Amino acid sequence: MSARIAPLPDAARTPRHEDVALRLESAEFGMWIFLATEILFFGGLLFAYAVARGQWPAGFAIAGRHTDVLIGTLNTALLLCSSCAVAVAVAAEEHGAHRWVPRLLWITAALGVAFLALKGVEYLHDWRDGMVPGARFALASVPGAQLFWLLYFVTTALHAVHLTIGIVVIAAFAWGARRPVGWAHAPRLQVAALYWHFVDAVWIFLYPLLYLVGRAPT
Numbered sequence: 001m002s003a004r005i006a007p008l009p010d011a012a013r014t015p016r017h018e019d020v021a022l023r024l025e026s027a028e029f030g031m032w033i034f035l036a037t038e039i040l041f042f043g044g045l046l047f048a049y050a051v052a053r054g055q056w057p058a059g060f061a062i063a064g065r066h067t068d069v070l071i072g073t074l075n076t077a078l079l080l081c082s083s084c085a086v087a088v089a090v091a092a093e094e095h096g097a098h099r100w101v102p103r104l105l106w107i108t109a110a111l112g113v114a115f116l117a118l119k120g121v122e123y124l125h126d127w128r129d130g131m132v133p134g135a136r137f138a139l140a141s142v143p144g145a146q147l148f149w150l151l152y153f154v155t156t157a158l159h160a161v162h163l164t165i166g167i168v169v170i171a172a173f174a175w176g177a178r179r180p181v182g183w184a185h186a187p188r189l190q191v192a193a194l195y196w197h198f199v200d201a202v203w204i205f206l207y208p209l210l211y212l213v214g215r216a217p218t
Contacts, residue, residue, distance in 0.1 A: 035195070038198065045151065045154065049209060052144065060214065061214030062214060063148035064148065064211070066138075069212070071122045071125075072210070073207075076203065076204070079203050082196070083196065083200045085104050087193065089193070093177075105170050105173055108170050115163065132153070133150045156206065156210070162202070166192075166195055166196050166199050169192050170192060
């Protein structure tokens with residue numbers, strides 16, 4: 001005689017609101033731990049920048065005036081718009097406007113790609129103008145200028161790597177949001193947006209340190 005197992009009621013099979021909230025909190029907590037390690041990493045570079053600038057303020061000011069402030073400003077605007085787009089995408093997901101989510105995420109990823117394209121153009125200009133540290137550095141006679149540009153390339157290149165990872169993640173969510181796959185929606189989408197905001201926040205710190213130094217009116 002075999003015992004029959006009664007099927008679970010729908011309420012037992014459907015995730016409760018409390019379960020979703022718990023998963024969101026756990027995912028956000030894990031992301032914050034990861035971002036804390038990234039903050040320490042970039043914080044070390046910013047500390048090195050502060051020490052070096054205190055040692056050679058005039059050299060940093062002269063070197064900073066050779067950065068392309070126009071491209072730097074355009075890239076800042078692109079990232080601010082991308083943060084706005086991903087925030088609206090998360091809000092649309094939360095309020096049931098699912099058809100807007102993939103569109104907004106694709107816009108976010110496209111703005112990130114535009115940032116990298118402009119950054120590539122800027123790197124070419126820097127190379128052409130002799131701003132790459134080395135034997136042919138154009139400001140070799142200015143104390144501290146070569147260190148400024150070394151920190152410039154290290155910090156912006158690391159930011160570009162993090163942004164590239166963010167673009168891939170956001171594009172994956174944009175692709176998944178148009179399909180019935182659970183991983184591409186909340187709470188994971190909110191965690192992905194948190195990472196994107198972090199990458200943008202890093203650039204907000206880098207922009208004045210690299211592009212506005214030496215350009216203050218006297």
